[in-house]
Each structure stands twice: as C-alpha cells, then as structure tokens.
Amino acid sequence: MSTATAVSEIDEVKSTSWSGGRSPFNVEYGKVMMWFFLLGDAFTFSSLLISYGSLRFSASVWPAADKVFQSVPGLVDSGAPLVFVGIMTFILILSSVTMVLAVEAGHRNSKKEVIGWMIATVIGGLMFLGCQALEWSHLHHEGFWWGSTPALEELGKFFNEGGTEAARHMTAQEFANLFFTITGFHGFHVFTGVLINIIITVNVLLGTYEKRGSYLMIEKVGLYWHFVDLVWVFVFTFFYLV
Amino acid sequence: MSTESHEVHHEGGEHESMSKGRIIKVALILSAITAVEFIIALLLVPHGYLDIKYANPVYIVLTLFKAFYIVAYFMHLKFEKLGLALSIIVPILFIIGLILVLTNESHHWIDLRR
Numbered sequence: 001m002s003t004a005t006a007v008s009e010i011d012e013v014k015s016t017s018w019s020g021g022r023s024p025f026n027v028e029y030g031k032v033m034m035w036f037f038l039l040g041d042a043f044t045f046s047s048l049l050i051s052y053g054s055l056r057f058s059a060s061v062w063p064a065a066d067k068v069f070q071s072v073p074g075l076v077d078s079g080a081p082l083v084f085v086g087i088m089t090f091i092l093i094l095s096s097v098t099m100v101l102a103v104e105a106g107h108r109n110s111k112k113e114v115i116g117w118m119i120a121t122v123i124g125g126l127m128f129l130g131c132q133a134l135e136w137s138h139l140h141h142e143g144f145w146w147g148s149t150p151a152l153e154e155l156g157k158f159f160n161e162g163g164t165e166a167a168r169h170m171t172a173q174e175f176a177n178l179f180f181t182i183t184g185f186h187g188f189h190v191f192t193g194v195l196i197n198i199i200i201t202v203n204v205l206l207g208t209y210e211k212r213g214s215y216l217m218i219e220k221v222g223l224y225w226h227f228v229d230l231v232w233v234f235v236f237t238f239f240y241l242v
Numbered sequence: 243m244s245t246e247s248h249e250v251h252h253e254g255g256e257h258e259s260m261s262k263g264r265i266i267k268v269a270l271i272l273s274a275i276t277a278v279e280f281i282i283a284l285l286l287v288p289h290g291y292l293d294i295k296y297a298n299p300v301y302i303v304l305t306l307f308k309a310f311y312i313v314a315y316f317m318h319l320k321f322e323k324l325g326l327a328l329s330i331i332v333p334i335l336f337i338i339g340l341i342l343v344l345t346n347e348s349h350h351w352i353d354l355r356r
Contacts, residue, residue, distance in 0.1 A: 025326040035330055046337040054344035058351035066283065086280055093276065097269040100316050104260055219318070226316045230309055237305040241283050242298050 034220045038227045041189075045231050048185065049238055052178045059171045061163030065240050068144075068158050068175075073134035085240050088131045089232065092190075095124025096229040103222045106215025111204060114215060118201040121225065125194035132187050136180070144176040179239060186235055189228045196221050260315060268315045275304050 025032055056062050066081035073084065102117035143150030149172040150158070152165060159168055200221050209215045260268075279301060286292040292300075314320035319327050 025323050025329075027322060027326060032326065035326065039330055039333055042334070043337065046340065050337075050340050050344050053341070054348035054351070057345055057348035058355065060352070060355075066288070082280065082283055086276075089276055090273065093269070093272050096312070096316055097265065100260055100265045100268075101262070104262060104265060223317055226312055229316075230312045233305055233308045233312065237279070237301050241279055241301045 028216055031216070031220055031223070034223050038223060041227065045182075045185070045234070048178075048182050049234060052182060052238065055174050055178065056171075059167070059174065061159055061167050062171050063158040063175045064160045065242075067160070068139075069135075069240060071138050073138055082240055084131065084135065085236065088128055088135070089236050091124055091128050091131065092229050092232050095121050095128065096226055098124060099222050099225045103215075103219050106209070106218040109210070109215065111207070111210055114204050114218060115201065118197060118204060118218070122194055122197045122201060125190055125197065125225075129187065129190055129194065132183065132190075136183075139176075139179070144172075144179070146177055146180055147173075149173050149176055182235060183239070186228070186231050189231065193221075193225050193228050196224065260318070264315070268311050271311055272308055275308050279304055 023029075069085055070078040070081050071084065072080050072087075098117045098120040102114050102121060105113035105117055139145075143154070149155065149169060152169060155165075155168050155172055158172065163171075200217060203209065203217070204215075209217055282292060282297055282300060287294055287297050319330065
C-alpha cells in the first residue's frame with residue numbers, strides 16, 4: 001500500500017510553469033521564448049552585418065557614408081551629411097523610451113497611461129518607417145538599387161579618393177545590395193513591430209490585460225521593440241559612421 | 243542587482259522594475275552617446291582632429307555601450323536571473339567567432355580580387 005502512494009506522488013503531474021514545479025528563470029514562458037526568438041534574430045542580423053563587414057574589408061575602395069547620405073528629403077538635396085539619419089536614430093531611441101514607459105505604466109496597472117505610451121510608440125515607429133521610405137526613394141532616384149548603381153561618370157562623388165573605376169563600380173554595387181537588404185530587413189522588423197504594437201494597443205483598449213490582471217504582454221512586445229532599436233544602433237554605426 | 247532581492251520577489255514572477263527616473267537617465271545616456279558619435283563624425287573627423295583610423299574603434303566601443311544600456315535596462319536583462327542572462331549572452335560567442343573568422347578571411351579576398 002505504502003509503495004503505491006509513493007509512486008502516485010512521483011507520477012503526479014505538476015501543472016505549474018515548466019512542469020517542474022517552478023520556473024527556473026523566474027520568468028513567464030512566453031517571455032523566455034521571446035528572448036530565444038530574439039537570440040535567433042540576433043544571429044540572422046549578425047550574419048548579414050558580418051557579411052557586409054567582410055565584403056567591405058576585402059574591397060580597396062568603398063562609398064563614403066558622409067558623401068552618400070547627404071540629403072534631408074524635403075529640405076536640402078545635399079550638404080547635410082548624416083543629419084537625416086540622425087533624426088531617424090533619435091526617433092527610434094525615443095520610441096524605445098516610450099515603450100519602456102508603457103511597460104512601467106503596465107506594472108502599475110494604469111490602463112490609461114499604457115494606452116498613451118503605446119500610441120506614442122506606434123507613432124514613433126511609423127515616423128521611422130516614413131523616414132526610411134524617404135531615404136530609400138532618395139537613394140533610388142540617385143540610381144542605387146538592388147542590381148543597379150548610378151552611372152559610372154557620376155559615381156565619383158560618392159567616393160573619397162583612390163580606386164579604379166571598375167573597383168568603384170563593383171563596390172558601389174555591393175554597397176547598394178547590402179544597404180537595401182540590411183536596412184530593408186530591419187525596416188521589415190520595424191513594420192511588424194508597429195503591427196504588433198497596434199494589436200497590443202487594441203487589446204489594451206478592449207481591456208484584455210485588465211481582465212487578465214497583468215500587463216505582461218506589454219513587456220513581451222517591448223522586448224521585440226527594443227531589439228529593433230538595438231539592431232538599428234548597429235546598422236547606424238556600420239552603415240553611416242564607420 | 244544582488245541575488246537577495248531576486249529571492250524577495252520570487253512570488254510575483256516579475257521583479258525589480260525600471261522607475262521613471264531611471265528610464266529618463268538611460269534615455270539621456272543613449273542620446274548623449276549618439277550625440278558624441280555625431281560630433282566625431284561631423285566635426286572631429288572632417289576637420290582633421292581625429293583620423294578615421296582611430297574614430298572607427300571609438301564608434302564601435304560607443305555602439306557596444308549603447309547596446310549594453312538597451313539590453314541591460316530597456317530589455318531588463320540586468321534584473322533577470324543569472325541563468326537567463328547567461329543563456330542569452332553566452333551564445334553571442336558564436337557571433338564573435340564568425341566576426342573573427344570572416345574578417346580574417348576577407349584579408350585573403352583582397353588578394354583574390356586583384
């Protein structure tokens with residue numbers, strides 16, 4: 001008899017987190033999975049950026065960032081190096097800040113504040129996407145695109161000095177392909193982040209998390225949104241500064 | 243964070259959170275680092291105060307600082323259990339490995355391209 005009860009105690013299914021009776025990381029399952037997804041995403045972005053780096057290292061010349069990115073769309077066409085991307089960077093940092101503020105408001109279960117900060121975050125994301133669209137269309141009008149560069153005789157203004165015409169043509173093409181692929185992949189993340197933020201904002205408005213008793217979901221989308229900001233920090237450094 | 247405070251908050255699942263003051267502080271640090279990067283890129287390098295050779299490592303160090311502040315404070319990793327933090331940070335070694343391998347390889351590609 002006594003052995004039978006001991007066995008049934010061992011066999012008892014534990015219904016709590018991770019079925020081990022407690023969560024080893026002291027974090028909810030969905031949040032751990034978001035972290036691991038972001039780790040995978042970090043690998044993808046790293047592969048892209050490292051490919052960019054190694055192609056650039058192996059080239060004798062490379063387009064100079066402060067000569068390629070000179071325009072502020074709608075204001076000036078040239079002579080304002082890095083100003084526009086500076087605006088974009090600050091927009092993304094600020095929208096990351098409003099996201100943490102939404103998380104902070106969620107900890108206090110303040111529905112009104114969560115809604116306000118989430119809307120601010122969505123607006124920040126949309127502004128960033130708008131800026132990126134302008135940046136892309138500007139470069140496209142100059143002749144850069146996947147598989148195409150400005151005409152050979154116009155290429156000179158994008159380089160500092162040195163390098164044969166053939167080398168310039170080849171690296172300008174590599175630059176264009178990598179730039180549109182990497183900022184495009186990042187922009188796609190911003191786009192999906194904005195979509196997810198909108199869905200979560202609607203859920204907050206509907207009172208889903210109020211009923212659930214916790215705004216943990218805000219933290220999970222927050223992780224994704226900060227990751228998007230984190231990637232931009234690296235894209236910004238390696239495409240615009242270095 | 244001491245491990246002690248983790249134990250205290252065990253029940254709630256979520257622990258030590260970012261206060262508004264701390265959020266503003268981290269935001270200011272991130273903006274300041276970005277501003278410094280712009281000063282280097284727009285003033286110091288073009289006017290010849292700093293050679294691009296030395297500016298690039300500075301950019302990378304500043305970027306890593308920004309990455310630390312975003313991951314540690316905005317993404318809250320500093321306040322999570324050590325196990326979770328390690329399971330995210332240790333795999334980054336693979337990325338460092340790929341950087342070392344491909345930058346080394348790219349120096350040979352220069353010769354191949356000639």
